[in-house]
Amino acid sequence: MKVIIDTNALMIPVQFNLDIFSELHRLGFNHFIVPLAVLNELDRLVTTARGQDRIAAKVGRSLAQRCELVSKEGHADDIIVSLAQVTGAAVLTNDIGLKKRLIEMGIRVISLRQRNRLELLS
Known part of the structure; x- marks a missing residue:
């Protein structure tokens, strides 16, 4: 099965x-x-964030290379929603606003649970 991975999800390995x-x-x-667009967000964090967030963004950038990279114009959250609708993929994110939006649209969401595992919410 397919899953689209959001910026904050690529930072989970370092943060948690x-x-x-x-x-x-x-x-x-x-x-x-x-x-x-997620890679672009990680690049911005590498240059603007400090401490562990900066390290997490660097690691996330590296982890993204293990994934299929999709080029599409627009804001990262809008692209993720659009891709999920077109591909039928679930979305891995910890972004509360994005999770709510995806669930309302009937898109499966995977999120960090109890800081030690991922869980399929819908």
Whole structure:
């Protein structure tokens, strides 16, 4: 199954010491998609963030290379919603606003649960 990975999700491995790819495999997902807009957000964080957030953004940038990169114009959240609708993919995110938007649209959402595992919400 396919999953689209958001910016904050690519930062989970550093922030919460959790292997998102192992967790996604455990949930049955094996095709990982990252929009280039997410990479752009990570690049901005690498230059503007400090401390652990900066390290997490660098690691997230590296992890994204293990995924299918999709080029599409627009704001990252809008691209993620659009891609999820077109591909039928679930979305891995911790962004509360994006989660709410996706759930209202009937799109499956995966999120960090109890800081130590991923869970499919819908």
